[in-house]
Amino acid sequence: MPGVPKHPIVVIGGGISGLMAARTLVEAGEEVVILDKGRSGGGRMATRESGRATFDHGAQYFTVRTPEFAAYVKEWKAQGWITEWFGEPHARYRAEGGMNRLTRHLAEPLDICVRVRVTSIEPEQNGWLLHWVSEEQEYVAQTYDEVLPEEVYDPGNKANIRARAVLITAPPPQALYLLRQGGNHLAEEQERKLAAVRYLPCLAALLKLDGVSAVPAPGYVRAKNSTNPVQLVVDNYQKGISSQPALTIYACGQWSRDHFNQPDDEVLGQLLQEAQVWQGSANIIEAQLKRWRFSLAETMYPARFADLGLQSPALLAGDSFIAPEDDAQHARIETAALSGVAAAKRLLDIL
Numbered sequence: 001m002p003g004v005p006k007h008p009i010v011v012i013g014g015g016i017s018g019l020m021a022a023r024t025l026v027e028a029g030e031e032v033v034i035l036d037k038g039r040s041g042g043g044r045m046a047t048r049e050s051g052r053a054t055f056d057h058g059a060q061y062f063t064v065r066t067p068e069f070a071a072y073v074k075e076w077k078a079q080g081w082i083t084e085w086f087g088e089p090h091a092r093y094r095a096e097g098g099m100n101r102l103t104r105h106l107a108e109p110l111d112i113c114v115r116v117r118v119t120s121i122e123p124e125q126n127g128w129l130l131h132w133v134s135e136e137q138e139y140v141a142q143t144y145d146e147v148l149p150e151e152v153y154d155p156g157n158k159a160n161i162r163a164r165a166v167l168i169t170a171p172p173p174q175a176l177y178l179l180r181q182g183g184n185h186l187a188e189e190q191e192r193k194l195a196a197v198r199y200l201p202c203l204a205a206l207l208k209l210d211g212v213s214a215v216p217a218p219g220y221v222r223a224k225n226s227t228n229p230v231q232l233v234v235d236n237y238q239k240g241i242s243s244q245p246a247l248t249i250y251a252c253g254q255w256s257r258d259h260f261n262q263p264d265d266e267v268l269g270q271l272l273q274e275a276q277v278w279q280g281s282a283n284i285i286e287a288q289l290k291r292w293r294f295s296l297a298e299t300m301y302p303a304r305f306a307d308l309g310l311q312s313p314a315l316l317a318g319d320s321f322i323a324p325e326d327d328a329q330h331a332r333i334e335t336a337a338l339s340g341v342a343a344a345k346r347l348l349d350i351l
C-alpha cells in the first residue's frame with residue numbers, strides 16, 4: 001500500500017527458537033528485529049562467568065534426533081562452534097566456551113535488542129503495536145539509535161514498536177499474558193491448549209572450587225532416582241568450558257517448586273549439603289544461586305507452533321511446541337530450534 005511504512009517482523013525472545021526463526025526469515029529476505037528482556041540473548045542456553053570460572057547453568061548439552069536438526073548441527077560443527085561431549089546412542093553436544101556462545105554465533109547476522117521487555121502486544125491497522133520497558137534509560141536511547149530501524153518506533157512515544165507480524169518465543173504462560181495485556185481474544189480451543197502448557201521451575205547452585213571435584217569423567221552425574229533433591233551435577237572444568245573447577249548443581253523439579261520462594265542462603269545451604277559428596281576435598285570459594293521459573297515443559301502444545309489466526313500475523317513457537325508424532329515427547333533444544341524454523345516458514349507463507 002503506497003505511503004504505508006513496511007514495518008519489520010518482530011521476534012520476541014532471543015533464545016534458540018527465536019534465533020533460528022529469525023535466521024530463517026532473514027535468509028528469505030525479510031527485515032527482522034529480535035527483542036529480548038535478558039542481558040544477552042540465548043535464553044535458557046545460559047553461561048555465567050565469574051573470574052576464571054565459567055558455568056553453563058541452563059541447558060548443558062543438546063542431542064540430535066531428526067535429519068532436519070542434524071543438517072544445522074553439521075554446519076555448527078564445521079564452524080567449530082560445537083563438539084561432542086559424551087553419550088551413546090545419541091551424542092551429547094556441548095558448545096565451545098559454553099552454551100551461550102553458540103547462540104551468540106547464531107545471532108551474529110541478526111538485529112537483536114537486549115534488555116527490552118515487551119509488556120503488551122496490541123493489534124492495530126496493518127500489524128501490531130508493541131509496548132515495552134527497560135529499566136536502563138540510557139540503554140533505551142542507545143537501543144533506538146543503534147539497533148532499531150527508524151521507522152519501527154513512534155518518535156512521539158518511544159515505548160511503542162510497530163511490527164507487521166510477531167513471532168513470540170517466550171514460554172506460553174508469558175506469551176498469553178502479553179496477548180491478554182494487548183486486548184487480544186483467542187479462539188477458545190487455542191486458548192485452552194496454550195493455557196495447558198506448564199513448566200517446572202529449577203533451582204541451580206553454581207560453585208567455584210579451589211581444587212578438582214569428585215565428579216567422575218566426563219564431568220556429568222545424574223541422580224538415578226528422579227525424586228532425589230539433587231538431580232544433576234556438572235563439572236564445567238572437566239566439560240572443557242571453565243579454566244577453574246566449577247560445579248553446576250541442579251535440583252529436581254519438585255524440590256525446586258517446593259523451595260522456590262525460600263531465601264538464597266537457605267536454598268544454597270540445603271543443596272550444598274545434598275551435593276557435598278561431589279565436592280571431594282576441594283573448598284568452595286564462591287556459591288551463587290540461579291532460579292529458573294520456566295525450566296522444562298511438563299505439558300506440551302500438540303503442534304510444532306501455533307498460528308493464532310488473528311487479524312495480523314501472530315505465531316507462537318518454542319520448546320514446548322511438539323507435534324504428537326515426534327517420538328521424544330520432551331521439550332529440549334532440538335524441539336525449540338525446529339519449532340522456530342517451522343513457525344518462520346509458516347510466516348513466510350502467510351506474508
Ligand SMILES: Cc1cc2nc3c(=O)[nH]c(=O)nc-3n(C[C@H](O)[C@H](O)[C@H](O)COP(=O)(O)OP(=O)(O)OC[C@H]3O[C@@H](n4cnc5c(N)ncnc54)[C@H](O)[C@@H]3O)c2cc1C
Pocket residue numbers: 012013014015016017018035036037038041042043044045057058059060061062063116117118119169170171174178202204250292294295296317318319320331332333334336
Ligand atoms: C536448568 C535447565 C537445564 C536444561 N537442560 C537442557 C539440556 O541439557 N538439554 C536440552 O536440550 N535442553 C535443556 N534445557 C531446555 C532448553 O534450555 C530449552 O528447551 C531451550 O533452550 C528453549 O529455547 P526457547 O528459545 O524455546 O526458549 P528460551 O531459551 O527460554 O528463550 C525465550 C526468550 O524469551 C525472552 N522473553 C520472555 N519474555 C519476554 C518479554 N516479555 N520480552 C522480551 N523477551 C522476553 C527470554 O528472555 C528468553 O531469552 C534446560 C533448561 C533449563 C532451564
